[in-house]
Structures are given as C-alpha cells and as structure tokens.
Amino acid sequence: MKKFFIGFAVVSLLIAGVLSYFASGDPDGLDKTVEDTGIAEHAQEHPLSDTVFADYAVGGDDAFTGLAGILGVVVVLALSFGLFWFLRKRTNV
Amino acid sequence: MHMSDGLLNAPVSVVFLVIAAVGVGFALVKARADLDDRTAPMAGLVATFIFAVQMINFPILPGASGHLLGGALAAILVGPYVGALCVTIVLVVQALLFADGGLTALGANVTNMALIGTAAGFLVAVALRKVAERGKGGLAAVAFTSAFVNTLVAATGFVVEYAIGGVGGVEIGKVALLMWGLHALIGIGEGLITAVTVTSVAAIRPDLVHLLKGSRKPLEVRS
Numbered sequence: 001m002k003k004f005f006i007g008f009a010v011v012s013l014l015i016a017g018v019l020s021y022f023a024s025g026d027p028d029g030l031d032k033t034v035e036d037t038g039i040a041e042h043a044q045e046h047p048l049s050d051t052v053f054a055d056y057a058v059g060g061d062d063a064f065t066g067l068a069g070i071l072g073v074v075v076v077l078a079l080s081f082g083l084f085w086f087l088r089k090r091t092n093v
Numbered sequence: 094m095h096m097s098d099g100l101l102n103a104p105v106s107v108v109f110l111v112i113a114a115v116g117v118g119f120a121l122v123k124a125r126a127d128l129d130d131r132t133a134p135m136a137g138l139v140a141t142f143i144f145a146v147q148m149i150n151f152p153i154l155p156g157a158s159g160h161l162l163g164g165a166l167a168a169i170l171v172g173p174y175v176g177a178l179c180v181t182i183v184l185v186v187q188a189l190l191f192a193d194g195g196l197t198a199l200g201a202n203v204t205n206m207a208l209i210g211t212a213a214g215f216l217v218a219v220a221l222r223k224v225a226e227r228g229k230g231g232l233a234a235v236a237f238t239s240a241f242v243n244t245l246v247a248a249t250g251f252v253v254e255y256a257i258g259g260v261g262g263v264e265i266g267k268v269a270l271l272m273w274g275l276h277a278l279i280g281i282g283e284g285l286i287t288a289v290t291v292t293s294v295a296a297i298r299p300d301l302v303h304l305l306k307g308s309r310k311p312l313e314v315r316s
Contacts (some may be wrong), residue, residue, distance in 0.1 A: 004297055008141075008142065009138060011142070012138070012142045012144070012145040013145070015142075015146055016145035023148060023160075024150040024158035025158075026152060026156050026158040027157060028094060028150060028157070028279070029158075029275035030094045030096060030251060032156070032271070033271040034096075036271060037263040037268060039100055039259065040097075042100060042261050043098070043099045043100060046192040048188075051190075051192060053190050053192075054191060055192060069145065072186060072187075072190065073141055075186055076144040077141040079140075079186065080136065080137040080140035080141065081137030083178065083182070084133040085133045087125050088128035088129050088133040
C-alpha cells in the first residue's frame with residue numbers, strides 16, 4: 001500500500017519537476033480562443049503577476065520551472081492531504 | 094483553460110464566485126462519505142497528480158496547445174465530490190501561488206473545470222459502468238469517453254459565461270466554434286491521459302478505483 005502511494009507521488013514530482021520543461025509554450029484552447037477573437041485585449045494583468053513564483057518560474061526565470069513545479073506538488077499534496085485527512089470518516093477510532 | 098480577470102464583467106464574475114462557493118460547499122459535505130483512512134491519502138495524491146500533469150501543455154495544432162483538466166480522472170478514481178475538491182485545490186494553488194488563472198475569474202474557472210466538468214465526466218462514467226467492469230479495454234474506453242465529455246462540457250461553461258457576461262462583444266457563435274473545435278482536440282489528449290492513468294491504477298490497486306467499487310467483493314464494513 002505504501003509503495004503505491006510513494007510511487008504515485010514520485011511520478012507527480014517527475015512530471016512537475018522534469019517533464020514540465022518539455023511542455024508546449026503555445027496558448028491553450030481558451031487562450032487561443034480569446035486571442036483570435038480579440039477578447040484577450042480586455043484581460044487584466046494578474047494581481048499577483050509580480051510574485052516570486054508567477055507563471056511557474058522563480059523570479060521570472062523559466063530555467064527554474066522544474067523547481068516551481070516541485071514546490072507546487074508539495075503545496076498541493078500538503079493542502080489536499082490535510083483537507084481530506086481532516087474530512088475522512090474516522091472508522092478506526 | 095484558466096481564464097484571466099477581465100474577460101467576464103464584474104457582476105457575472107461575482108455570480109460565478111457564489112455558484113462555485115455553493116458547489117464546493119456541497120462537495121465538502123458530500124465528500125466525507127467517500128473519504129476514509131485508505132481513500133484520503135489517495136485523494137491527496139490524485140490532486141497532486143492533476144496539478145503536475147496540468148503543467149504539461151501538449152500541442153494540438155500549430156500555435157495552440159491543451160492541458161489536462163482532470164475532473165473525470167479524479168471522479169473515476171476518488172468519486173465526484175472528492176474529485177471536485179481535488180480540482181478546486183489545484184485551481185486555487187495555481188491562482189494564488191503561480192498567478193495562473195485570475196482571482197475574480199476563480200469562480201468561473203472552478204465552476205467550469207472543478208464542478209461541471211467533473212460532474213459531466215462522472216455521469217458518463219457511471220452510465221457506462223457496466224462497460225468499465227468488463228476489463229482493461231472497457232475501463233480505458235470509459236475513462237477516455239468521460240474525459241472527452243468533461244473537456245467539452247468545461248469548454249461549454251466558458252461559452253455560456255461569455256454569452257451571459259462576456260466583455261468585448263464578440264459574437265457568441267464565433268467563441269463557441271473556436272472553443273468546441275479546439276477542445277474536441279484537447280479532449281482527445283484528456284481522454285488518453287485519463288485512460289492511461291486510470292488503467293494503470295486499476296492494474297496495481299483496483300480497490301482504489303471509485304468507479305469499480307462494488308464490482309468486486311464488497312468492502313469490509315467496519316462499525
């Protein structure tokens with residue numbers, strides 16, 4: 001049981017930490033739609049666009065995308081595990 | 094599929110923040126029944142996996158890409174309510190930590206990707222449960238189909254939101270055509286990723302696939 005969970009976490013770390021460097025930089029389906037129709041002109045700058053990990057970089061440097069990805073994995077794991085562990089039915093107590 | 098702030102007008106953004114809050118609140122209440130000492134860690138890992146895979150934009154056409162949304166994937170593995178919460182956590186972290194997806198747009202983004210996409214994917218999966226129980230091929234086909242529908246429904250969410258309160262006055266038919274065309278292609282990627290992931294989990298730990306619950310020996314009930 002533990003092996004499976006550790007394996008699942010390692011796969012996520014590798015995807016976010018390594019494979020992320022090979023992701024396409026082209027706009028996704030929604031971004032492409034709003035760009036091609038001109039809707040994107042109305043898009044506002046993200047209020048947090050100056051923060052250190054904005055756009056999955058570190059201080060605006062894309063060379064650290066993998067690091068940002070690993071940080072995201074750790075944060076999502078901590079938050080979600082914490083929430084779901086708190087919410088679970090406590091059948092063993 | 095994370096929209097920025099400013100694409101929807103303020104009142105409609107607020108309406109979808111309220112809709113998202115109600116939907117996530119409902120999921121929080123209903124999720125308890127699906128979470129125990131075994132499935133809670135699994136749910137945390139599903140959220141984490143979705144975050145990681147969402148980073149990987151895959152090319153669909155020259156100049157356009159797509160990424161996993163993950164609603165159907167999560168719903169098949171951990172159930173629709175926990176699944177909706179998984180995608181919500183991912184979207185909140187992306188918006189607050191990585192400035193990906195607007196803040197006033199968060200309600201619409203959660204509604205599209207975490208709520209209606211997940212619900213649609215789950216409904217398709219449940220409707221096809223008999224096929225999924227037939228074996229690996231059946232499960233893969235069901236995972237692919239529900240993920241494809243998940244993507245198109247989430248894309249439709251944006252079309253509807255833009256029709257109600259979009260800024261810029263672009264003809265809705267044009268928006269719909271682009272969204273559906275592009276997301277039909279992205280949905281194929283979503284379907285493939287979901288099929289591979291779900292069948293991989295089922296091969297190692299079939300007991301951790303929510304959709305297959307009850308198709309094997311009944312789980313031990315503890316009092």
